[in-house]
Amino acid sequence: MERQWQVEAAKGRCAVTGRPLEEGEEFYTVLFEEGDSFRRADYSLAGWQGPPDGSFCHFKTRLPVREKRKKLLVDDDLLVSFFLRLARETEPVRLQFRFVLALILMRKRILRYEESAIDGEVESWQMSLVKDHSRHGVLNPHLTDSQIEGVSSQLSAILHGDMGVWATDLEAAASQDHDVEQHADESS
Numbered sequence: 277m278e279r280q281w282q283v284e285a286a287k288g289r290c291a292v293t294g295r296p297l298e299e300g301e302e303f304y305t306v307l308f309e310e311g312d313s314f315r316r317a318d319y320s321l322a323g324w325q326g327p328p329d330g331s332f333c334h335f336k337t338r339l340p341v342r343e344k345r346k347k348l349l350v351d352d353d354l355l356v357s358f359f360l361r362l363a364r365e366t367e368p369v370r371l372q373f374r375f376v377l378a379l380i381l382m383r384k385r386i387l388r389y390e391e392s393a394i395d396g397e398v399e400s401w402q403m404s405l406v407k408d409h410s411r412h413g414v415l416n417p418h419l420t421d422s423q424i425e426g427v428s429s430q431l432s433a434i435l436h437g438d439m440g441v442w443a444t445d446l447e448a449a450a451s452q453d454h455d456v457e458q459h460a461d462e463s464s
Contacts, residue, residue, distance in 0.1 A: 283307065284316040286339065292323030299341040306334040352386055356405065359387070363412065369427075371417050376427045378403060378414045392416070 286305065288297050297303050297320060304324045307314040309332040317328075327334045359381060362374040378401070381387035390402040390411070399416040419427065 283314045286316070286318055286337075288339065289318065290320035290323045291317040292319055292325075295320060295323075297339045299339055302336060302338050304334055304336050306331045308332055352384060355381060356386060356407075360412070368417065371415050372419055372423055372427050373430065375414055375417050375419070376424070376431055380431070387412075 286297075289295065290297060290303070291306075297318065302321060304319040304321075306317045306319065306328060308317070308330060314332065355377065359374060359377050362370055362377070365371060365374065378387055382389060382403070386406055388404050388406055390404055392399055392401045394400075399418070401414045401416055402411055403414055404411050417423075
């Protein structure tokens with residue numbers, strides 16, 4: 277008969293010193309048998325004096341490092357400007373990029389899907405910006421899985437600061453935004 281053992285997760289605190297264990301820090305874990313389960317106690321290297329009496333087993337481990345979310349280096353207004361700037365593009369890669377960017381803006385509730393129309397094999401989505409209710413057409417390029425992966429990795433690189441070939445487009449979009457803001461300030 278197979279027996280199941282229940283072991284508590286690490287508490288993240290040394291049982292001797294009471295000090296919180298840091299991410300990436302090595303420490304010892306000791307298990308004490310208690311009926312059908314185990315009681316766990318964690319010990320920092322400084323608090324470790326060998327296995328305590330009555331322990332079932334012990335091992336050395338490391339507190340995992342939590343992956344930190346990367347900070348986006350591009351704000352929502354710049355993404356909208358870039359989306360608008362790509363409106364007249366006809367190059368397939370840029371149409372694909374604009375479509376994925378539109379999906380991201382929809383997810384952020386900045387852009388709203390209104391309707392779609394099909395003309396032959398071309399599907400066009402009508403969308404509106406929530407901020408000013410302006411309407412925008414977006415061609416659905418019917419991306420394959422590999423195209424989605426490629427566009428998504430490019431967009432991820434841009435959002436996290438590696439502009440690559442898109443740098444001039446984003447710089448132009450940012451400059452256009454700055455010019456519009458400056459003109460608005462001057463006319464006030």
